[in-house]
Amino acid sequence: MPDTLYRASLLHTPQNPFKGGSLEAISDAGIVVQSGKIVAVGDFSSLRTLYPNLESTDLRGGLLLPGLVDAHVHYPQVRVIGALGMTLLDWLELNTLPEEARLSDVSYARGVASAFVRALLMHGTTSAMVFGAHFAGAQAALFEEGAARGLRVVSGQVLSDRLLRPELHQTPTSALEDGRALIQRFHGVGRAQYAVMPRFSLSASEAMLEVCQQLMTETPTARFHTHINENVDEIATVRRLFPWARDYLETYERYDLIGSRSLLAHNLHASTSELERLSAAGSSVAHCPCSNAAIGSGFFGLGRHLQHNVRVALGTDIGGGTGYGVLKEALQAYSLQRLAPDGVTMNAAQMLYLSTLAGAEALGLEGTCGDFTVGKSFDAVWVKPRKGDPLEQVFQHADSLQRMLSAAFALAGSESIAQVWIEGDCVHSRETT
Numbered sequence: 001m002p003d004t005l006y007r008a009s010l011l012h013t014p015q016n017p018f019k020g021g022s023l024e025a026i027s028d029a030g031i032v033v034q035s036g037k038i039v040a041v042g043d044f045s046s047l048r049t050l051y052p053n054l055e056s057t058d059l060r061g062g063l064l065l066p067g068l069v070d071a072h073v074h075y076p077q078v079r080v081i082g083a084l085g086m087t088l089l090d091w092l093e094l095n096t097l098p099e100e101a102r103l104s105d106v107s108y109a110r111g112v113a114s115a116f117v118r119a120l121l122m123h124g125t126t127s128a129m130v131f132g133a134h135f136a137g138a139q140a141a142l143f144e145e146g147a148a149r150g151l152r153v154v155s156g157q158v159l160s161d162r163l164l165r166p167e168l169h170q171t172p173t174s175a176l177e178d179g180r181a182l183i184q185r186f187h188g189v190g191r192a193q194y195a196v197m198p199r200f201s202l203s204a205s206e207a208m209l210e211v212c213q214q215l216m217t218e219t220p221t222a223r224f225h226t227h228i229n230e231n232v233d234e235i236a237t238v239r240r241l242f243p244w245a246r247d248y249l250e251t252y253e254r255y256d257l258i259g260s261r262s263l264l265a266h267n268l269h270a271s272t273s274e275l276e277r278l279s280a281a282g283s284s285v286a287h288c289p290c291s292n293a294a295i296g297s298g299f300f301g302l303g304r305h306l307q308h309n310v311r312v313a314l315g316t317d318i319g320g321g322t323g324y325g326v327l328k329e330a331l332q333a334y335s336l337q338r339l340a341p342d343g344v345t346m347n348a349a350q351m352l353y354l355s356t357l358a359g360a361e362a363l364g365l366e367g368t369c370g371d372f373t374v375g376k377s378f379d380a381v382w383v384k385p386r387k388g389d390p391l392e393q394v395f396q397h398a399d400s401l402q403r404m405l406s407a408a409f410a411l412a413g414s415e416s417i418a419q420v421w422i423e424g425d426c427v428h429s430r431e432t433t
């Protein structure tokens with residue numbers, strides 16, 4: 001791709017705004033991108049003088065944000081979004097697992113993978129921790145589709161050997177073989193990374209958790225991703241299945257699965273001890289507010305996580321969640337925190353951080369993306385309303401970039417995402433899609 005000087009209104013959060021960092025906003029900014037990397041950021045006119053011959057791209061009239069990061073999203077659930085009115089275990093059994101079983105057919109899986117990657121990119125998601133498929137062929141299809149479209153995918157085959165449908169179960173031996181082969185083929189290749197993923201300890205025997213431990217030991221750069229403490233009936237079942245564990249977290253800790261490479265989805269009903277241990281381990285939690293509300297799982301204790309210094313990012317949790325938009329997810333997090341008895345009232349900077357850099361940190365990508373610091377990849381989203389859309393009214397009359405940003409959280413859907421770049425490559429353009 002040619003070296004470019006982008007001209008835009010730019011917003012990012014290179015320092016965590018929950019820990020004293022603030023929103024960095026430049027209304028007439030320049031960003032110089034060479035070979036996909038950011039080499040300079042500042043005032044447009046100064047950069048124009050410094051780089052007089054560089055081709056420039058004019059992105060004024062909207063907001064340029066770092067690429068959005070979805071820290072928890074299920075690829076096989078594209079076709080079963082929107083089953084409302086159930087709670088987790090029924091929702092899995094009746095709505096979700098029958099569909100996941102269909103991915104044993106690789107050509108079916110390819111169709112799902114294609115729709116999935118397209119949906120993420122058109123919503124401005126540039127990196128995602130993707131909960132994968134139970135079948136190695138379907139998992140390969142996701143990595144292949146991600147590579148073809150340029151998405152940053154961290155994902156892995158989902159491992160289970162009990163209490164789901166039998167078609168979704170593997171043996172620990174086949175899980176180890178499949179995991180090794182997938183890691184060999186995809187981990188660290190292009191923009192893909194591998195994550196070891198037991199579905200949840202409810203559906204993983206101790207032998208299967210040992211396989212996870214083995215894969216994590218063999219591949220020190222792999223990530224770990226699973227569910228925890230989502231629903232009260234799930235938690236009661238886990239207690240019954242692991243009588244030796246004092247809580248849900250210990251079912252993973254016993255197999256050395258909780259550390260700085262670990263990302264756990266939901267964590268709604270966590271004890272103080274669990275929060276302390278997650279914090280000490282440097283693990284991250286994916287907060288999925290749309291799913292938590294739609295499946296009726298409960299309120300997320302954002303304040304408790306922050307007090308205990310547990311890293312938090314945002315996940316859409318498609319198909320339990322209700323949309324692919326990470327900006328919408330941030331709005332739902334904001335709204336539920338407004339209503340929760342011990343909620344934290346977030347500002348737009350904190351919401352942007354959760355939508356971008358916090359996700360990159362949770363995926364281990366903070367050295368690569370998440371903000372516009374010089375040296376990082378140019379992963380970016382141009383939020384620019386279409387002519388006549390309600391968001392255009394606010395953008396045209398707002399008195400600050402901060403105000404435009406909070407309006408984007410309120411009103412921007414996929415139709416507001418004009419263009420998306422990953423490592424300088426344009427991976428989505430509204431006008432040509």
Ligand code: GUN
Binds near residue numbers: 074088199227230291
């Ligand atoms: N726990 C185990 N599997 C799932 C899933 O697919 N979605 C959610 N939300 N929770 C889970």
Ligand code: ZN
Binds near residue numbers: 072227317
């Ligand atoms: Zn999930």
